[in-house]
Amino acid sequence: MTQPATRTRLIATDLDGTLLCHSGTVSERTAAALALAEQAGIQVVFVTGRPPRWMQRLGEHIGGHGVAICSNGGAVYDVHRDRLVESFPLAADDARAVVARLRERLPECAFAFEYPAGFAREPEYEVKMWGDDEAHAVAPAERLLTKGTDAPEGTEAPDGAALGSYKILVKHPDLDPDVFLAEARAAVGPLAEITRSSPIALLEISARGVTKASTLARWCAEQGIDRSEVVAFGDMPNDLEMLAWAGTSYAVANAHPEVLAAVAQHTLSNQDDGVARVIEDLVTRAAA
Missing domain, CATH: 3.40.50.1000 (HAD superfamily/HAD-like)
Incomplete structure (x- = not known):
């Protein structure tokens, strides 16, 4: 050794x-x-x-x-x-652009977000890990990444809940994990860091350079x-x-x-x- x-x-x-x-x-x-x-x-x-x-x-x-x-x-x-x-965290514009590019190239993707206040996800993003059953915002990614103006002050509306995310999670229902990684990197380019650590088709996205x-x-x-x-x-x-x-x-x-x-x-x-x-x-x- x-x-x-x-x-x-x-x-x-x-x-x-x-x-x-x-x-x-x-x-x-x-x-x-x-x-x-x-x-x-x-x-x-x-x-x-x-x-x-x-x-x-x-x-x-x-x-x-x-x-x-x-x-x-x-x-x-x-x-x-x-x-x-x-x-x-990813800048808000970068996070929205990442979601948009992946939606266009791989429309079956489902997104979730880790941010300082907790966890948020799309309805299609299945949760199976411990802790994911705790209360969290559930809405389309675009809504989670855009601050709404019509929600009453003090409510738990999911609008903008995922702003400040330091990690975006992306699942695909059937792609090979390594193929998924290559496709996502091609779609997103240098806008963010994309990697994986799971045996399933689950990608992890961080701010560029992180x-x-x-x-x-x-x-x-x-x-x-x-x-x-x-x-x-x-x-x-x-x-x-x-x-x-x-x-x-x-x-x-x-x-x-x-x-x-x-x-x-x-x-x-x-x-x-x-x-x-x-x-x-x-x-x-x-x-x-």
Whole structure:
């Protein structure tokens, strides 16, 4: 196993498919490895496609700083304080243009939005994940992205509810996920960042220039940590920019073929505690 050329000061790891088991939980070995890293003075940052509202279950593992980079870099969230630290939303005109271009090219698309106040979706966008059954605005995307003027003040009208979204979700009923990604990127161009992390035809869209790598780089700069001191782990296309940016990167064995091809170093799968094994080795060698 190749070791970083410099001292490791920060571990940046994706969650689903990388650090977490298939059940979405942290194994005992992985929990112990995360604690070991923190005890050794290595900061652990979760860098995930998950929205902030899905992070509370992992609060005990986040480390002393309490901060996670969520929604593919679109939001920085303090898990311990249950507080959004900052977000990087799509401009309203860009969000509307993204929806319009995808509607024109792929009319079967259905949209949902993550924004500071919560979650909103179109009626056609099925919700199946935990937390999505909480009260939220439901309306056509165009209405969610346009502030109405006829709603009585103080009402919960969905008009404009999704303005300030830092992540747009898009589902397609039958396209191959990788084909869907290619088609969407062709339609939207440089207007926004489009990626995916799900095995189904579900895309994740952020403001132009906003990726896991961009927000992680900002966090590290604030902490005085150089990229050469960062070890990153991932498994899906939404991890590629982060894995390219970090000084040392690993793909788990179950990673998407594009990730396995792009990252030189591999570890065991998420089910086999691949991330934990690397962390244990890093800490052991650092102490030697």
